[in-house]
Each structure stands twice: as C-alpha cells, then as structure tokens.
Amino acid sequence: MAEARQAGATERGSLSGVRDGQDWRSDLAGHAKIFAEPAHSRLVKAEPFLKRSIPILIVAFLIVIATARMVDLLEERNRLEDGARQATALTAVAATAILAPDRSALASQHRWNVELRMGNALPSTLITHGRFVLVSNIDGRVFAATSYGNSFVGRSLDQIVPASSPLSLFGVRAGVHEVEYRGQSYFAAQSLLPAGGSVTVLTPVSRVIGPWKQEVSVNVTLFAATSSILLIILYAYFSQASRARNADEIYLEAHHRVDTALSRGRCGLWDWDLDRGGLYWSRSMYEILGLAPRDCVLSHAEVAKLVHPDDRSLLDIARTSSGTNAQQLDHTFRMRHADGHYVVLRARGQITGGPKGARHLIGIAMDVSEQQRLAQRTVEADQRLFEAVESTSEAFVLWDRDSRLVMCNSKFQHIYGLSDEAVLPGADKASVLAAADRPVVKKTIAASDGPTHAKSMEVQLADGRWLQINERATRDGGSVSVGTDITQLKRHQDRLRDSEKRLMASIGDLSASQSRLEEKAVELSDLNAKYLAEKDRAEAANKAKSDFLANMSHELRTPLNAIIGFSEILQSGMFGPLGSDKYCEYADDINNSGKHLLGLINDILDMSKIEAGQLNLACERVDIAPLIEETLRLVAVQAGAKSIKLDSKISAGLTLHADRRAIKQVVLNLLSNATKFTEDGGRILVRARKYSDAVTLTIEDTGIGIPKRYMKRIGQPFEQVQNQFSKSCGGSGLGLAISRALIALHGGAMKIRSTPDVGTIVSLRLPLNPQKKFS
Numbered sequence: 001m002a003e004a005r006q007a008g009a010t011e012r013g014s015l016s017g018v019r020d021g022q023d024w025r026s027d028l029a030g031h032a033k034i035f036a037e038p039a040h041s042r043l044v045k046a047e048p049f050l051k052r053s054i055p056i057l058i059v060a061f062l063i064v065i066a067t068a069r070m071v072d073l074l075e076e077r078n079r080l081e082d083g084a085r086q087a088t089a090l091t092a093v094a095a096t097a098i099l100a101p102d103r104s105a106l107a108s109q110h111r112w113n114v115e116l117r118m119g120n121a122l123p124s125t126l127i128t129h130g131r132f133v134l135v136s137n138i139d140g141r142v143f144a145a146t147s148y149g150n151s152f153v154g155r156s157l158d159q160i161v162p163a164s165s166p167l168s169l170f171g172v173r174a175g176v177h178e179v180e181y182r183g184q185s186y187f188a189a190q191s192l193l194p195a196g197g198s199v200t201v202l203t204p205v206s207r208v209i210g211p212w213k214q215e216v217s218v219n220v221t222l223f224a225a226t227s228s229i230l231l232i233i234l235y236a237y238f239s240q241a242s243r244a245r246n247a248d249e250i251y252l253e254a255h256h257r258v259d260t261a262l263s264r265g266r267c268g269l270w271d272w273d274l275d276r277g278g279l280y281w282s283r284s285m286y287e288i289l290g291l292a293p294r295d296c297v298l299s300h301a302e303v304a305k306l307v308h309p310d311d312r313s314l315l316d317i318a319r320t321s322s323g324t325n326a327q328q329l330d331h332t333f334r335m336r337h338a339d340g341h342y343v344v345l346r347a348r349g350q351i352t353g354g355p356k357g358a359r360h361l362i363g364i365a366m367d368v369s370e371q372q373r374l375a376q377r378t379v380e381a382d383q384r385l386f387e388a389v390e391s392t393s394e395a396f397v398l399w400d401r402d403s404r405l406v407m408c409n410s411k412f413q414h415i416y417g418l419s420d421e422a423v424l425p426g427a428d429k430a431s432v433l434a435a436a437d438r439p440v441v442k443k444t445i446a447a448s449d450g451p452t453h454a455k456s457m458e459v460q461l462a463d464g465r466w467l468q469i470n471e472r473a474t475r476d477g478g479s480v481s482v483g484t485d486i487t488q489l490k491r492h493q494d495r496l497r498d499s500e501k502r503l504m505a506s507i508g509d510l511s512a513s514q515s516r517l518e519e520k521a522v523e524l525s526d527l528n529a530k531y532l533a534e535k536d537r538a539e540a541a542n543k544a545k546s547d548f549l550a551n552m553s554h555e556l557r558t559p560l561n562a563i564i565g566f567s568e569i570l571q572s573g574m575f576g577p578l579g580s581d582k583y584c585e586y587a588d589d590i591n592n593s594g595k596h597l598l599g600l601i602n603d604i605l606d607m608s609k610i611e612a613g614q615l616n617l618a619c620e621r622v623d624i625a626p627l628i629e630e631t632l633r634l635v636a637v638q639a640g641a642k643s644i645k646l647d648s649k650i651s652a653g654l655t656l657h658a659d660r661r662a663i664k665q666v667v668l669n670l671l672s673n674a675t676k677f678t679e680d681g682g683r684i685l686v687r688a689r690k691y692s693d694a695v696t697l698t699i700e701d702t703g704i705g706i707p708k709r710y711m712k713r714i715g716q717p718f719e720q721v722q723n724q725f726s727k728s729c730g731g732s733g734l735g736l737a738i739s740r741a742l743i744a745l746h747g748g749a750m751k752i753r754s755t756p757d758v759g760t761i762v763s764l765r766l767p768l769n770p771q772k773k774f775s
Helices: 002-031 039-099 104-110 113-119 146-154 166-174 205-264 283-288 299-308 314-323 369-391 410-415 429-435 487-551 553-572 579-611 623-635 636-641 658-678 724-729 736-745
Strands: 132-136 144-145 177-181 182-191 196-206 267-273 276-282 328-336 342-353 357-366 395-399 405-408 442-445 455-461 464-472 477-487 621-624 645-650 655-659 681-692 694-701 749-755 760-765
Touching: 039 113, 039 132, 039 166, 039 182, 039 196, 039 205, 113 132, 113 144, 144 146, 166 177, 166 182, 166 196, 182 205, 196 205, 205 283, 267 283, 267 342, 276 283, 283 357, 299 328, 342 369, 369 464, 395 410, 405 487, 410 477, 464 487, 553 579, 579 736, 621 623, 621 658, 623 636, 623 645, 623 658, 623 681, 623 694, 636 645, 655 658, 658 681, 658 694, 658 736, 658 760, 736 749
Parallel strands: 645 681
Antiparallel strands: 132 144, 132 196, 177 182, 182 196, 267 276, 267 357, 328 342, 342 357, 395 405, 395 477, 442 455, 455 464, 464 477, 621 655, 681 694, 694 760, 749 760
C-alpha cells in the first residue's frame, strides 16, 4: 500500500509537470490561435491510447498487488506449518527424554505420576496452540496425556495412528505426519519408549492456521476496497473524457482543415517567442522538412542546426528587425531536409506583443525550392542557348518586333565586319545594316507568302565569300536570320561543272571499252563450255576406269590364283622332285611374285570399289578384344621372324557397332605396316579404350618412323615414303589409303604421329554411333 501511495504521488507530480508544460505551450499558442495546438487537444489525440492502456494498467496493478500478497500469505502459512511441525517433533523428543529414565512409572502405568512428571518437566512454550502429548503402553492403549488430550485417555492409539503407519514403525525417524481423527487434522509425531509403549504428540492444524485465515480475510477486504476505489477513479476519468470529447472533436476538425490547407500549399506556420527563445511549428512545417511531427516547443539551437551555414542566422534577422522597429519580416534562407538536401524557404512574418508583454514573431514559411530551381533552370537554359548560338558555324541574328537587335553571335559580327558598339542589344536594325559591309551580289532564291514569311537569298561579299541567308518571322512579330557560309559549296559547284564535262568524255571511252569487254565475255563463255565438256569426259573416263577395275575382279584374280597354286605344287614336289635347286628357287620366286601381285591387285580393286561407291558395310555388334587378338595371331609369324614383341591393352567389354571384316582389314593393314617397318627386336603395342562416345584404337611401333615433310602424303593412294628401308620392303602404297577410307565410311577418323628413328603411332577413332562423324 505504501508503494501504491508513493506511485500515486509520483503520478500526481508528473501530471503537475505536464500541466505546467501545457500552460507554457498554451500561452505560446495564444499568439498563433489558428495553428497552435493546446494541451487538451493532445489529450484528445492520446485518448484512444489512454482508454486502452489505463484499464489495462489498473487491472495489471491490482493483479500485481493480489499476486504479491497471495505469495506473502502462502509463505506465511508454510512458515507456520513448518514451525508447528518442528515444535511437534521437538515435543515428542523432549517427552521421551523426560519419561524414559522412570521405567517404574511406565511399568506401573500410573497416570498421575506420568502426567505430573510431564507437566513439571515440559516447557510451557511447547504445549501451545492446543498441542498435547499421549503416552500409550505396549498394547497401544493411551493411559496418560497432557491437559488438551484428556479425552484420548483409555482409547486405542490405532484409532489415531494406525499400526501400519511409518510413525508406529520408525518413531521419531519417520518425522511429522498429518493424520485425520474424527474430521479434524493433526500434525503427529511419535517416539518409542525403551520399556515398550510410545509417546505421541498431536498438534491441531486448525489451531495453527486459524490466525493466518483471519489475516487472509483482512487482506481480501482491503484488496476489495482498493479495487473499488480504483474502479471509481477509472469511471470518473472516462466520464470526464466523454464530456471533453465533443469540444475537442470540433477543435481537431478545424485544426485538421488548417493543416490540410497548409500542406497542400507547401506552407508552414510558426510562432517565435523572442523573449523566451521558444519556437512553435505547425505540422505542415515538419512535412516540408521531412521530419516527424513533434508536439513541443523547439529551441533556437535546434532550429539553427537545420539552417544552411552560409545563410544569415535567423536570430540575427530577428534582432535586426526588432532593433529597427520593423514590424514585418521577409527573408529567404535554406534549411536541411531529413534526406540531407536543403529546402529553400521564404519566411514572411510580423512582430506582435503577447498578452503578458512578451514579443512574438508570427509568420508563414513557404517552400520556394521549385521556384528557385525553375529560375536557375531558366538562367541555365538562356546560357546554354547563348553558348549554342555562339558555337554554331552559321551567322545568327535575332530582331524584335520593333526591328531592334535582341542578340547575335560573333560569326555574324565577323562576317559583316561589325564592331562591338554596333551590335549592342537594342540597336536599330537600319543602323546595324548601315555599319555592315555591303554585299557584291545579292539574289533571292526562295520566298514564301505564308504566315512564316520565310525567304532565302544568296549573298557574295567583297572578299569573295558566299553566304546563304535564311530569314523567318517569329510569333511575336520579330525575325530571325541564319547565314551559312556556302563558299566551298560554290567552289564545288564550279569543279562539278568541269568534272561533268570530263565525265561526258570518259563515258564515250567507256562505251568503246564496254564493246570490247562484251566480245571478251563471249570468248570466255565458249572456253567455259569447252572446259565443262572436257571435265565431263574426264569424270566419265575415271568412272569407267573404276567400274572396269571393280568388274574385272574375277578375270584378274583367277590367273594369279592358278599361278600361285601351280607354284605351290612345284614347291611341295607333289608329282616328284624338280631335280635342281635352281628350279626350287624359281618356283619360290614365282610364288612370292604371284602373291605380291595378287595383294596389289586386291588393294587396287578394293580402292576402286571404294572410289566407285560399290563397297557396302555390313554393320554388326563387334567385340574388339577377340578381333584384335585374331589379327595379332595373323602377324605373329611375321613378327616372330624378326623377334618383334607384340603387346595389347584392351579395355574389358569393349564393343562397337561396325563392319567386322572392314575393321579387321584396317587393323591387319596397320599391324602389317608396323611389322614391315619395325627393325629386328622391336616392339608393337595395340591399345583400345572407350573415350566419351567413341572407341579409340592405337597401334604404336618402334619402327623407322616417317619424316615430317612426308606426313601430308601419307594415306594418299599410291603414295610411299621412299627411303632405303621402305624400298626393300615393297608395297603398293594403298594400305593406309584403304584403311583411312574404311574408317571414314564408319564415320571415324585416323591420325598418324611419327618421329624418325623413334617410331610411329596410328590412332583410330570410331564412334559408338556410326552416324556421328569425327574430323
């Protein structure tokens, strides 16, 4: 309650301070009745918030007081119960200590001796609040008690403390328990006697918490009274607010209209107390500066911070006006906007005297930033126009409706040889033209009778220059003339006439040349027709050759097969020995030559089929590893004869959609070349792996290599690198050409890299999808 009284005193002090501030602002507002906002209007603005917050604060205040007192009362009850429990346990221990030494009295169960002994020995502080001690024998029957427990003498202790209770089993170690007997609660503590029996101490709970309940009743009564008083105060507040609402709404409506008018007009009202230094602004003044509206009096220091440092201080202006007895003020200055830029304000005010003799400067501030910017833009536009006119290459002059000079550029002055005094603005047109250099030639080339009265003329000056002058009337009755120097144009016209004469002569020469060119074109057309005919015959001959070779496969191979077969019969001696070693040597030569010639013919026929487009691929799923192993076995005998080591590194499960016979022929050709051009004891390595969407097959040898200058010829039909070693090996030069052509038919590519005396690497790249080609 003391805290509540202190809070009430603090609140009254705060309200008193608010009323003092309101009186100060109300006094200041008396000099600006239109826009100054009195204190009660601020209460009206704050009324919705107060109406919501005051009941909440009062309820919260009552809840806090009730909660605090409730917690205090609960703690008080717990303290009383703890004290009663401790006193009960202590009484049980004390009674046991008093009765335990006199075993004879306990054994005889003499009631008066036991009660007299306890009455003399137990402190009176322990036998309070209705607490009493019961002494029972070994059979559990009460035979002695203190004054408050006489009604329990002769009764069985089990009716109060059952035999199964922890008190009966453990005695003092069980602590204090709350028991029920005949609808009344007791704090019970029990101590076992050495000779048998027990001492039981009972404290009525109602006697312990009775005073506490009375205190609770008193606190509830005080709380109800306090709540009623606060509710009455709350009702009085709302009644008072309701009575003031109508008048405040009327005032706020008028104030809102004034603020709306000021905001639309970008104006702000202010009242400056010159004696006290306070300055009051209307809401529209804050909006002009982008500031949050404040319902308070501003100090001069706060306002001075917003004024541009280069502008004159408002305080100096006020002092000057006051010192000169000037009653009115008109001043333009800049104030900083909330965004950082400055707003140009024009303040107009008047010094008046207040009701208490205080001097006030009351006025209006208008935002003239836009007017300032427009004026600046006008000056800048005039300056840019003047610079544009001055920088143009034409002579420019502007006359007003009275034929007086408005402006001209230096080009006009220079062309007509005018002095600076002759071209002063306002000079008469006749005097300006009289002072100008006279033209030698002047002729009008175009004129208009329309509303613009435009005309153009050409003028030649004394120094030989030509001008084209375009003159047009302006809307205000004046005229503007622009003179363009066309001297170069006139000179170009003269040169153009000369050029036209020379051009006519050249046209005659060109006509003759055109006739000769037409004759040459006819001759070229005849030659082109002959060339096309010869080209067709050459292509037909080449196709006939390819068709012939492709069709002569049987006729050429049959005799060679017969020669090879008979030579093999001679070698084997099937019909008897030849009789001479010379004949065996001749038979070997015949056989080797026949095989060589058959291979050469087979290569030529294959190449012819490819060129004739008669070779068709039979594509199937080909397993690369078995195919390469098979080709390695075919060249193994030839490689073994030269002690060449054959190795292979093939990725597992590598397959390709291709023509098996063609791929085998390519690999066999490349392995045969590698074996042929690798010296004894060399090495050939075959590798195959999958790379992206293609299979890469590489054949690497340690042969003689190919010089760089011959690399472009490798793979062309009938092309061979001629050196001492290759000549001894022989060959038709078609193996690589056939291999390259077969790889190309599969949509792949073949690349050869070689280093002389180091070896050669041939790489084949075959797509997994035969339709995709590689370059």
